[in-house]
Amino acid sequence: QSTDVAIGISGWTGFAPLTLAKEAGLFEKNGLNVEIKKIPQKDRHLAVASGAIQCAATTVETFMIWNANGVPIKQLFQLDMSYGADGMVVRNETGSIADLKGKTIAASAPGTSPYFVLAWMLDANGLSLDDVNVVNLEPSAAAQAFVAGQNDAAMTYEPYLSTVRDNPSAGKIIATTLDYPIVMDTFGCTPDFIEANPEAVKALAKSYYEALEMIETDQAKAYEIMGADVKQSGEDFGKSASFLKWQDAEANKAFMEKGIEEFYAKAGPLLEKIGIIKSIPETSTLIDTSWMN
Amino acid sequence: MSAVEIKNVGRVFPARRGGEPTVALTPVSLDIAQNEFVTILGPSGCGKSTLLRIVGGLDDPSTGEVLVNGIRVVGPGSDRGMVFQSYTLFPWLTVAENIAFGLREKGMPKSARDGVVQDYVRKVGLNGFEHHWPRQLSGGMQQRVAIARALANDPAILLMDEPFGALDNQTRGLMQELLLDIWQSERKTVLFVTHDIEEAIFLASRCLAMSARPGRIKADVPIALPYPRDYHLKADPTFVDLKMRMTEEIRGEATLVA
Amino acid sequence: MSAVEIKNVGRVFPARRGGEPTVALTPVSLDIAQNEFVTILGPSGCGKSTLLRIVGGLDDPSTGEVLVNGIRVVGPGSDRGMVFQSYTLFPWLTVAENIAFGLREKGMPKSARDGVVQDYVRKVGLNGFEHHWPRQLSGGMQQRVAIARALANDPAILLMDEPFGALDNQTRGLMQELLLDIWQSERKTVLFVTHDIEEAIFLASRCLAMSARPGRIKADVPIALPYPRDYHLKADPTFVDLKMRMTEEIRGEATLVA
Amino acid sequence: MTTIRRGRYLRPLQPLPGAAKLAFGFLFFALFVAAWGAATFGGFVSPLFLASPLRMVQEGWSLLTEYNFSYDIAVTIWRVVGGFVLAAIIAVPLGIAMGAWKVVEALLEPFVSFARYLPASAFIPLLILWAGIGETQKLLVIFIGSVFQIILMVAFTVGQTRRDLVEAAYTLGASDLGIVKRVLIPASAPQIAETLRLVLGWAWTYVIVAELIGSSSGIGHMIVDSQAMLNTGQIIFGIIVIGIIGLVSDFLFKAANRRLFPWSLA
C-alpha cells in the first residue's frame, strides 16, 4: 500500500518538479500518496510543527533556522540552485547597494529567503539590517508595490523579478543570485517521518529524479504541466526556469558532502548576527543522506 | 382566620454609594379579612408598591412578617396572584397561552388547561382574541388578560398595583366595573393600590390612606356602599362625601415638589 | 375676532401598504374666543391629538384650514405654545435653559432672557431648581417646566395634549390648580385635551366632547362655574351633575374592546 | 409623522416618498460608477492602480467561467458559516447562563470582556501551530473572532430581560428553572437572533484575513493571487463579491428573524 505524505511548498519555479512528480503520477507509481500544500515560507515551519505536513521544500539556510528554533527537519536532497532568479531591485538613481543606507526596503518576513538574501547583500556591502528600514511584504507584493512606485528597494524572485525587468522606468535589478550564489533549495522531512518511512524517503527522491528526467525528455509537456500549476503558459514557465538549475543526483551528492557545509559556515554566523537564530546547529543534524545507500 | 396578616412590616433599602439608606415603609400592621376588597391610597413614593411586593413575596421585609391564610410568606407563589401597572403579558405567548402560563408551570395537562382558559377568556370578555399576541391588543385588553392570567391560577388573594394606572379614564371606568363583577362572582380577597381616590372608593369595601414617605397607614375607612355598584354611584352624595374626605386625607400628604 | 377658527378641518392618513386609509378626523368646525379655556374630551383614537397638532401646525389638514388670530396656519410657530403628554424637556439643557429655549431661538440676548426665565421659574414654583437637569425632576415638576417653557415665548394660544396624563392623581390635582392660576394671571387662550372628565370640567370655561373614531364634536358645553376654582369645587353638586352629564356623553363612545 | 408644508424635503427628518428614495439610492451608485469610469477610461489613473469598471466585470467573468471562482466563493462561505455556527453553539448557551445567573457572570464576564479585544488575526500564527493549515485553522479564526462578542451580547440581552415579566412569572408559580426556560430565553430570543446577525456581518471580514494568510482557496486567497499579478480588476471584483455576500446573508437573516419572531414586530 502507499504511504501518505503531505509536502509544503510555494509557487516558486524551483519546486515545480515536485508538482510535476505529482501531476504526472510519479509519486503514485513509487508508492506514495502525496498531497502538495502551498504555504507561504514564513508559515511553513508552523505547519511542520503542527504536523499538518511531514516534508517541505525551502532554502537551505531556512532549514537551519527551523531547526535552531525548535522545528526538527532534515534535508534529504537538493532541488535547485538559483542563477539570477532571486534579486534586489532598486530605483534607477541608486548606484550601489551601499547607497541604500537609511532607505526603505520591502522584503518577506524574518526567517524567509528574501530576508536572508537581503541581510547577506547588505553585509557584503558593509551595511547591516539596522542601517535600513525593512518592511515585510511577500515577494509578489513587494515587486508590485515597487513597480507602482512604493519603497526604495525590494527583495523578490522570479517571475516577479521580471515585472521590474519589463518596467525599466520603475527601477533596475541591482543584484541577483548570479552575483551572490546563496539561494538554493533542498527538500527535507521530519526525523520522525524519515525514521518511520525509510522506503518512502527513497521513493520521494526517486520520484524527484524521475521528474527531472521527464523535463529532459519531454520538456514541452513538463513545462506545460508545471506552468499550469501557477497559471502560466509552458512558454512563460520556461523563461522563469532559465534563471535556475535543477540539481540532479550527482550534483546533489557533491553538495551534501561539501557544498552545504561551506555554505553553512558563512550563513550560520550571519543568521546568528541578525538575531534569527540564537545558536548555530551542527550541519550533521540538518541533513540525512542515509536514503542514498 | 384573616386572609392576610401584616405584622409590623417595614422596609429599609440599604444605602447606595455614599447615600443614605431609604426608609420605604415604616413598620405597619394590618389584618385583611377573607373576601375583603381593600384599596390603598397614598402619595407617590410612600411605599404602597413596596408593601404589596412584600405580600407578594417579591421583596423581603426588613422587619416583621406577612402571613397569608396563616402561612408565613417566604417568596412568591401562585397562591397570591399579582397584576402590575406595567403591561406584563409575555409578548411571545398568545392570549390563551398567557392565561395558561401558571397552569402549565403547575404541570396541568393541556386538555385541562384549555377549559380553564376558555372560562376566563369569557369572563374578561375576550372571546375571539385567544390567538392574538399582546402587541395586537389595546392597553385595556392587555390588563384584562393579566387579570385572567392571575385568576386562572385560582389564588386566594389578588394583589393589584395600579393595574388601571396607564389606561385612559373611560376605559378605566369600564375596567373597574368589570373587576367588581369578577370579584363578586369569584369571591377573592383583593389588595388594590391606586392613586385615584374615586377608583379607590368605587371599588373598595375598605379603603386605606397612607401618609407620605416613609409610609404608614393614616386612615382606614370602611366603604359601606352597597354592591353591585355601577358608575352612577360616583354621583351619589355619600360617594362624593367619602371622596372629599379621602381627598382631604391625602392632600396634606402630596406637595407640589414631591 | 376669534382666537382660533377651525374651518371644516379633517384629516385622512393615507393607506399603508395594502391597508385602508385612516380617517382620523371627520371635518370639524369650531370657533374659540379670546381667553377661553376649552377642554376636549373623547375616547382614545377619536382624533383629539390630530386636531391639536393641526392647530399647532405640526400636521396638515386634509381638508379645511385653521386661522389663528385671523392668520392661516401653515406650520408650527412660537405664537402657539404646545405642551405634550410625554415629557419633552430637552434633557441636555437645565431647567433655566429649557425655559429660555424659545427666546434663544428668537435671538433674544442672554441678559434679557434671564429676567423672563426667572419670572416663569417663580410662577411655576420651581425656585432653586434652575440648574437641575430634567432627569433630576419628578414628572410633575417636568410638566411645570414645560408649561413655563411654552409661556416664556408669550404665545397667544396654549395647546395642551393631556399634559397631566402621566401624573398621579394627587399631583394632577395640584397641577390643575396651578394651571388655572397661571391662566387667570396670564390670560391666554387654552385648548386642552384630556381623557379625564373631572379635569375637563374643573379647568374649562367650555368643554367639548368628541365622538368615537372618526371624531366629530358631539357636545359643546359651557362651564359656567365661577373662577377662581379650587379642589372643593369637585364636590359641588353642579360639578357632580356636569360630570355625570359628560360621563353619559362619553360613555356610549368608549367600548371595552376599543 | 410630521407633515409640514413649504420646502418640504429640506426639513430635517421629513420622510421621502418611497419612489424618490429608490431613485436617489440608484443615482448615487450610478454616479459612483460614472466617476470610477471617468477616472479610468479617461486615463487619469493608471490601469496598474485601478482597473476600469468594465475591466473589473471582464475579470470577474473570467474568474467565474475559467478559474472556477464559484468554488472559492463556496469555500469562503462554508468557512464563515462553519466557524460562526461553532461559535454560536458555544456562545449562546454560555451567554444565556451568564445573563441568567450573576454568579456565572461574575466568574466569566471580566475574562470574556478582555478576550473580546484579542484580535483574531493575531492568533493566526498560533492557530497554524495548533491546528495546522487546514479548514480547522480557518474556522478557528472565525470562531475566536465571534465567540466572545456573542457571549457578551447575549449575556447583556438576557440580563436586560424586563424584570416585571420575571416577577409576573414568579407570582404565577414559576420555578427558577422555569423562569430561565420559559421567560428569559423566549424574551431574549429575538435580540439574540439580532446579535447573531450582527456578528455574522463581522465574520465576513475575519474570513478574508484568515484567507489572506496561509490558504490555498477562498476569496481572500484569490485576492492574494491577484495581487501577485497586479490584477486590480480581480481584487476589486473579489471585494465586491464579499460585499454582496455580506448583504445577502444579512438580508436572509433579517427575513428569518421576522418569520421566527412575529410577536416581536413593532
Added chain:
Amino acid sequence: MTTIRRGRYLRPLQPLPGAAKLAFGFLFFALFVAAWGAATFGGFVSPLFLASPLRMVQEGWSLLTEYNFSYDIAVTIWRVVGGFVLAAIIAVPLGIAMGAWKVVEALLEPFVSFARYLPASAFIPLLILWAGIGETQKLLVIFIGSVFQIILMVAFTVGQTRRDLVEAAYTLGASDLGIVKRVLIPASAPQIAETLRLVLGWAWTYVIVAELIGSSSGIGHMIVDSQAMLNTGQIIFGIIVIGIIGLVSDFLFKAANRRLFPWSLA
C-alpha cells in the same frame, strides 16, 4: 430589585454583592493562568506550541527592555487613533446629515450599507498599491474599516431622535437649521460618542491585520517577527498587550462620555 430568600444566588437575575463579584472575576483569571501553567509546566503541551505563563512574562519583559517594544506599542496606538480620528471627522458630519435630511440618506444609505460589508483587510493589497506601505496605508485600513460603520450608526441615531422633542422645538419657534444644531445634534451626542467607543474597539483588531502585512513596526509586526523564531511567548504577549490596550481605551472612552454627558446618566 427582587430580593428573595433561599438559595439566593442560584436564582436567576439575583445580583451578587460587589465584593463577591470582584473575587469571582479574579478567580477565573487565576484558574485560567493556573490551567495554562499546569499544561505548560506539567509538560502536557510542548513549549513549541505554547509558552508557559512565566516564559511569556520573561519574553514580554525582554521585548520591553531590550527590543524597544514600547515604540511598537506607540506606533500601533498612533495608527489606530489616527485612522479612527480621520474616519470620525468624515463620518460623524456625514452621518448627522444623513440622519437629519432624508434626501441625503436616500442618496447615500444604500451605498454605505453596501460598503460596510467590504472587508477592510481585503483592501490591503489595493492600498499597498495606492498608498505604499507607509503610515498612510495603515491609517487607510483603519479608516475603511471604521468610516462606513460610523456613518450608518450615527445616521441611525440621529434619525431616531425623539420626534416629540423635535416637535416641541418647532412649537417654540425653532428654524430648520436650529432643529439640527440645537436638537438633533445634542440629543444624539451621547449615543454618537457611544458609537465611536464601539467602533474604536473594532479598530484595534483591524490594525493588527494591517501590520501583519507590509509593516516594519507595530505590535502586529512584532508578531510576524516572532513567528520566525517560533517564539509563542512573544506572540501571546503581543496579543495580550492589544487586549489590554483595547480594554483601557474602552474604559477611557466610557469615562470621558460620562463626564461629557452628565445629563444623560440613568
